[in-house]
Amino acid sequence: MxxxxxxxxxxxxxxxxxxGYQGFTYTTRKKVVDIGPIEATKKEHHTVPLPPILGVIAxxxxxxxxxxxxxxx
Numbered sequence: 649m650x651x652x653x654x655x656x657x658x659x660x661x662x663x664x665x666x667x668g669y670q671g672f673t674y675t676t677r678k679k680v681v682d683i684g685p686i687e688a689t690k691k692e693h694h695t696v697p698l699p700p701i702l703g704v705i706a707x708x709x710x711x712x713x714x715x716x717x718x719x720x721x
Contacts, residue, residue, distance in 0.1 A: 649693075652716070655710075657710065659707070659709050660714070661705055662710075665703075666702055669698070670703075671695055672695075673694065674693075675691055677691055692710050
């Protein structure tokens, strides 16, 4: 299995996952109050959207890389 094949497969997987999830969410903790021994924190949820065009580009790129890799063998 050559490097082009692996790159093509990885791009296809990234494209499919990107189209399926359309973004990811992560959580941070923010200190709200810190008075001596008393401390209060707040969880903040952040969402990073992934446009569907990125998934399509990755998927198409992976197919192209696989197709060009196979024709050269």
